[in-house]
Each structure stands twice: as structure tokens, then as C-alpha cells.
Amino acid sequence: MEKRIFNFSAGPAILPEEVLLQAQKDFFTLPGVGMSILEISHRSKTFDAIHASAKDGLKKLLGISDDYHILFLQGGASLQFSMVPMNLMPPVNKADYIVTGTWSKKAVKEAKRVGTVNIAASTEAENFTRIPAQSELKLDPEAAYVHFTSNNTIFGTQFHTEPEVGSVPLICDASSDILHKKIDVSKYAMIYAGAQKNIGPSGVVLTIIRKDMLERSPESLHTMLNYKTHAENDSLYNTPNTFGIYIIDLVAKYLLSIGGLDAMYELNKKKAGLLYKCIDESSGFFKGHATTDSRSLMNITFRLPSEELEKKLISEATAAGFDGLKGHRSVGGLRASIYNAFPLKGVEELVSFMNDFMRKNG
Numbered sequence: 001m002e003k004r005i006f007n008f009s010a011g012p013a014i015l016p017e018e019v020l021l022q023a024q025k026d027f028f029t030l031p032g033v034g035m036s037i038l039e040i041s042h043r044s045k046t047f048d049a050i051h052a053s054a055k056d057g058l059k060k061l062l063g064i065s066d067d068y069h070i071l072f073l074q075g076g077a078s079l080q081f082s083m084v085p086m087n088l089m090p091p092v093n094k095a096d097y098i099v100t101g102t103w104s105k106k107a108v109k110e111a112k113r114v115g116t117v118n119i120a121a122s123t124e125a126e127n128f129t130r131i132p133a134q135s136e137l138k139l140d141p142e143a144a145y146v147h148f149t150s151n152n153t154i155f156g157t158q159f160h161t162e163p164e165v166g167s168v169p170l171i172c173d174a175s176s177d178i179l180h181k182k183i184d185v186s187k188y189a190m191i192y193a194g195a196q197k198n199i200g201p202s203g204v205v206l207t208i209i210r211k212d213m214l215e216r217s218p219e220s221l222h223t224m225l226n227y228k229t230h231a232e233n234d235s236l237y238n239t240p241n242t243f244g245i246y247i248i249d250l251v252a253k254y255l256l257s258i259g260g261l262d263a264m265y266e267l268n269k270k271k272a273g274l275l276y277k278c279i280d281e282s283s284g285f286f287k288g289h290a291t292t293d294s295r296s297l298m299n300i301t302f303r304l305p306s307e308e309l310e311k312k313l314i315s316e317a318t319a320a321g322f323d324g325l326k327g328h329r330s331v332g333g334l335r336a337s338i339y340n341a342f343p344l345k346g347v348e349e350l351v352s353f354m355n356d357f358m359r360k361n362g
């Protein structure tokens, strides 16, 4: 088998080797089926079992109660930016948005087409280096909901606890940190996540929505844009991304096999801790973008003393088998995306590479 390199891509991103190997094993024919996952009906018994198992795995991992629907939709997290306000902003037609990066801004842009958006807080003036404190939030108790982005993939910041929003429904874009630790789903009215960062391939978005929220969806909405359609048809109104759901099922099984999300969280803290330690002990050679208390465990963003050195490090790192370290243009510098599936060994090797680079160039 060909050697795999260390993949720091922000998304689509690395998947567990165990999952890839299982998918490879089953790819030509699913055991006992004689057909591949790509070739079977989404209404077959085989697919039913895979779909049910994926939902069951997510339920176990996150402790999701029967008060919620687990939906697998399409159009990415980006379509959720529209579906959330179209379905859930009525009848009051105003909502609170906490703006902590590019993705939250995009969510705001779509929400404004539906109703009034109150920016409850924004850290844009500081180039999104931090998550706003609870005391900074200007919340409207009559808002239809509060929307936030739990992990800011581009800037490398992360909420470590949910914002306190009283009795207003809380909605979260968790695309880049879903399943990185156990959360209390009962605090949320809805959580959505494009699969391609932490739980599967692109082309499928996971939406966990509290059943009572469906009452808000206006009948006038187009069928495919209405959450009720997807809930009533168990994500099978139209043909879902069957392969994506199959991979999510394998990822959930893998996470359960390693001890669930508490074990995953310990490993994620350890991995990110090694990189932040390297940054903090570099006497300013590496400079983190995020403020210390807002640091992400998933995307570690940092700069070097000059753009020349950044280019040099990226090119030497690529040659040494570390792929995808170039930062997003709005931050510059480097970004190491170390999602759930990224191995500890890869982080250890990157840290040693960075320390070597600093010794030679510092």
C-alpha cells in the first residue's frame, strides 16, 4: 500500500484510517449484498440499516434524546445559513447572531434576506482573534433564536462553553468541531454541521433539530427548503447522499470503539496542547492568531516573523510530507487543522519539524 502523508487540510479533511480501510474492504460489494454502497437504493433494507445505524451512533456519542430529529441533508452548511432563517425566524422575524468569523458573517448575510438581524456581538474589529465574553453579548429576549459558530475554522478560535441565552432557542453551526467532545445537546434547539471537516465526506450536512422547532416552518416554503419535509420523510424525501451517510456511520462506530467522545476530547486536548506549547515556547518566533483563552483545538493558526519565512516553512514542510499548512488568506501565515482523525504522531512530528526550522532560521 502507498504511504499516506500528514494531511492538515481544513476541509474536506482527514478521515480515520480504520474508516477508509473498512470502506475499501466493503467497496466492491457490501458484505452479503453483492452490490456496492454506491449502487443500492436509498429505500433498500440494506441502506435502511446503515442509515439507522448512523443515527444510532450519533445518538450514543452525543446523548441525543428522542426530542430531536437527526437529518442528513444536502447543500452543505452554506444552505443551512438560508434554511435556518427561512424556517425558524418566523413569526417574529428577528434573530440574534454572534459574529466570530467568515462563516458567521455568511450566515448573517442570508438571515438578513428573511428578517432583522441583531448582531449580538462581533469581534471583527480585532480580526476575529477571540470569542466574545458572555458579558459582551447584547441579546434580545424576544429573538426567534441566537445563532453562533462554535469553531471558527479560518481564524482558529472556538467557544469553550455555549453562550448563555436564557429561554431563547440556541442554534449552532458546528461544522468544524462537531463530535470533537461531548456537548449537552439539550441546550440547543438546533445544531448543524457540514460533514467534511470532522465526520465524513463533503456533500452531506448533519442537522440535529428539536422537534418543536418544526412548528415554525411556514407552509409557503419550497418543499426541499422546509425542515418539516425532511423530518417527516426521515431524510428520504429525495435521494440523500447515501455514501456520505455510510461513511458517517463508520466514523461514529470508530469513535465508539475508541471510547466515545470523552476519549476523543482527551486526545484532541493533547494534540492541540503540543502545538500551542511549541508556539508559546518559541519566544515569539511563532505567533498564534487567537488569544489564549479563545484558542481552537481543531484549527491552530499562527504566523512567523516574515512572509518569506512562512513561505519557506510551508515549502519545506510540504517536501517533508506535511500537506495543507497554508493559512487562509484572511489570516495569512499557517493553519494546522488537526481534526479528530488527525494522528498524535503527526502533531509530534510537526512540532519537531517546527522546532528544527526555528533553530535554523530564528
Ligand SMILES: *Cc1c(COP(=O)(O)O)cnc(C)c1O
Pocket: 011, 075, 076, 077, 078, 079, 103, 149, 151, 152, 153, 173, 174, 175, 176, 194, 195, 197
Ligand atoms: C466549512 C464551513 C462551512 C461551509 O460548509 P459547506 O459545507 O462548504 O457549505 C460553514 N461553517 C463552518 C464553521 C465551516 O467550517
